[in-house]
Amino acid sequence: MNLVEQSSQTDRGLVLGGLSNFLIDGQWREPISGSAHEAINPANGEHLGNLGEATAAEVDAAVGAARRALDTPAWGQMLPNERARLLWAIADGIEANAAELSRLETLDQGQPLRVSAGMSVAGAAEHFRYFAGWCTKLDGRVPSVSRRDAMLYTQRVPVGVCGLITPWNFPLLIAAWKLAPALATGNTVVLKPAEQTSLTTLRLAEIMEEAGLPQGVLNVVTGAGATGRLITEHSGIDKVSFTGSTAVGREIVRASSGNLKRLSLELGGKAASIVCEDADLDKIIAKNIANVTNNSGQVCGALSRFYVHESIADEFIARAQEQLGSISVGNGLDEGIQMGPLNSFEHMERVDEMVQSALREGASAVLGGSRMGGDFAAGSFYPPTLLTGVTEQMAVARDEIFGPVMPIMTYTDEDEVIARVNDSEYGLSASVWTENLARGHRLAARISAGAVRVNTVSGLDPAAPWGGMRASGWGREMGAEALEAYTEVKATWIGLD
Incomplete structure (x- = not known):
């Protein structure tokens, strides 16, 4: 699938043909179900395209692909400086396609071009560049333990498979501020954009593939709340990062209890x-x-x-x-x-x-x-x-x-x-x-x-941590604090006698 190839320019704007595909294990797949959500231009009510509704089988396939990719040499053994170059290449790809992404964001979400270009697209590129710099700085410690017969060192290791669920207000920018730290720390991803605004996320996935992201590291499925629940309840997902309403955040807390998955929740504000x-x-x-x-x-x-x-x-x-x-x-x-x-x-x-x-x-x-x-x-x-x-x-x-x-x-x-x-x-x-x-x-x-x-x-x-207190959520996104959300601390003891 290529959104540019599928689209045609008419006096009604950008029109996307067919039903959106899912990116699973490096392949763009047609949705199994015929169920679809319309992509609508909020400025005039015009139809932009149809977005598939992922089934449990497709979410399973996406999670399985992400799980396998964790341990592949292409990703699991990628050197930190190589991962940094990859994230930088993604940022370059975003900038190279800035005009298309800005127009697509405005059509799908409604924000003026000055916002989609100056804030959403430019910000997405900067998030990948910022976290590219962290790839080579994920250091552990050598604590001073009170033992003569052993030493200890710690490492920051990936949490594993991350389910990223993004909202409709800044679809491209928020996808980037979740993807960049997740990938910088070596995780793999199943990403579900909001059903109202999925188009720039799908195009971003293409750009990330073109930059050389290994197969299965990023998997994208579309759908509404039912698809989100499949991700949050899935036993193969190790962490969920969600941005959206407080009511849905509370549902995710309950859904995550099965395997006690890690949560980052950026919820409502006043x-x-x-x-x-x-x-x-x-x-x-x-x-x-x-x-x-x-x-x-x-x-x-x-x-x-x-x-x-x-x-x-x-x-x-x-x-x-x-x-x-x-x-x-x-x-x-x-x-x-x-x-x-x-x-x-x-x-x-x-x-x-x-x-x-x-x-x-x-x-x-x-x-x-x-x-x-x-x-x-x-x-x-x-x-x-x-x-x-x-x-x-x-x-x-x-x-x-x-x-x-x-x-x-x-x-x-x-x-x-x-x-x-x-x-x-x-x-x-x-x-x-x-x-x-x-x-x-x-x-x-x-x-x-x-x-x-x-x-x-x-x-x-x-570089600035973002998140709230009380009903505004758990954890922080962006900044060094985001690295904590996407890593576990692993302690290794070495005997000395």
């Missing part, structure tokens, strides 16, 4: 933005707006509850309304578009219901507040929305929105706002805005979250 009374609104409004509208708010770490000091709340709201209202919305393939559609009509309806619920409970929509019609009706577009009069009892302040919505609340002092921010089941990220450095450190230390950002909303980087 990131708070604390705007202090001394915040420089000239600097911070644009950054907050950019975060809310990035990928139409479909970001786990997106700011989705705003605590603004009461002394500056009116000015903050007025400026936010002006800047949020100037965001250009449309098909992500069009020039100058800052925000595309939500990924599906189903998700759009969920976002709208949360907003309508808040309005029924007393909130006011200063901007937006209902789905976009007219020229936008064919797609799943939702406008940038600014809500005031929000309370913590409302779903928009309590639950993950995953849409371009700014719920505004006010506060009076530090102790109050910290208590309110930490009164959440989530603990993924937060931002603090202040011109007082001491206050910034003080508030950051008191916020219970995996990542706190002071005077910035950026923070994702291959």
